[in-house]
Amino acid sequence: EAVRSFAMKQYQRGNFVVIGGDWNLRLAKTEFPHQTEDKYLFWVHDLPDDAFPSDWKIVADPNVPSVRTVHQAYIPGDNYVTIIDGFITSPNVEVVAVETINLNFAHSDHHPVKAHFRTINKTN
Template sequence: MTFNVGFCASDNTFSFFMDGGDYSRARSKEILIDNMEDIASDIRNTLPDITIIQEVDVDGRRSYHVNELEYFEDELYYGNYVYSQNYDSPYLFYPFTDPSGSTKAGLLTCSNFTFTESLRRSLPISTSFSKFFDLDRCYSITKIAVNNGKELCIYNIHLSAYGSNAEIRQGQLNMLMDDIEKDIQKGNYVICGGDFNHNLRSGNETNVPEWAQPFPKEVLPTNSSFAFDTALYSMIDHNSCRNLDTAYNKDKTFTVLLDGFIVSSNIEVTYYESLNWEYERSDHDPVYMKFKLLN
């Protein structure tokens, strides 16, 4: 399962200043803690063998300095965790009426399977003012040994959105796809999941915000695909992300499928679902799949 938890603040009543909304941080510490507890409970109840999480705050004004990483490591049932910091913003005195402040946040990969190796890969980011919103962008690669001598490579990603131009987006995709291709060529099993910050649906859509540009599927490495395209059973009617310009309104809020999985062809996806939780916990809903390793 992949779940962008929106620093445990972005529930369905929340709007974010960077999307034209009202808030630069959680509406209160109490609301954030309640939401964090509910997120942990939801993950436990779903019982995935592997969970990858994005936007986990370690320390930040926006999250009232609550260490969400520490909480998840204590409260989820997993035996193994890997954290990769991908956001380390200095004090941002904006918006002026309620500054966002400083933030340290990252990606969390969780499982009861033993991790044999984990690597943090720094992505190219903007060098303009927008770097203050995008500092230290990365993805992680965590490996699990398989009894046939191969490795299951779990990629946890959160690609750029705010302020990123086409060159930055393409550079990030090129780097990610090169790494995926190398693991596939080694004969390993690859699952790349998370927040792609691209519209994963095919076809042309109108009135799409700049941050929801279509994913260029032509960059996918040979012997890989989006899991929902090859799944034996797939439910992707529900979009995994909503706009944060206002509180969620089912009839008005723009939504898009940003979250999902790329899998190598030696993985059979038996079930795939974009879970419809009505953005109750985050501006993203989780995406869940079941799979089998072939060969």
């Protein structure tokens, strides 16, 4: 709620808002193949639909997972993977591109996500 409140105030002031990070909430409703038992998925919850106004954008690469379970070493197709890393943008920000860099979880239980944004100048 604190992040949302801060973001809303900034947008109301005319600022361009891009919030990025590990949300610890699923940003994209995708299902990647896995064999992970349900007992290891206690942490998986979706970002609520009403977390931000409907004209705000959730920005995530739907093709590459950004996080994996840590109950075992990474085994593709075995570990549960999903998307919890990404960005949320205000309506005055255009998403040019977003990409999750697939490193096969070699260095972490997360993959890096990069994005390119540009401002939208509305003239009346």
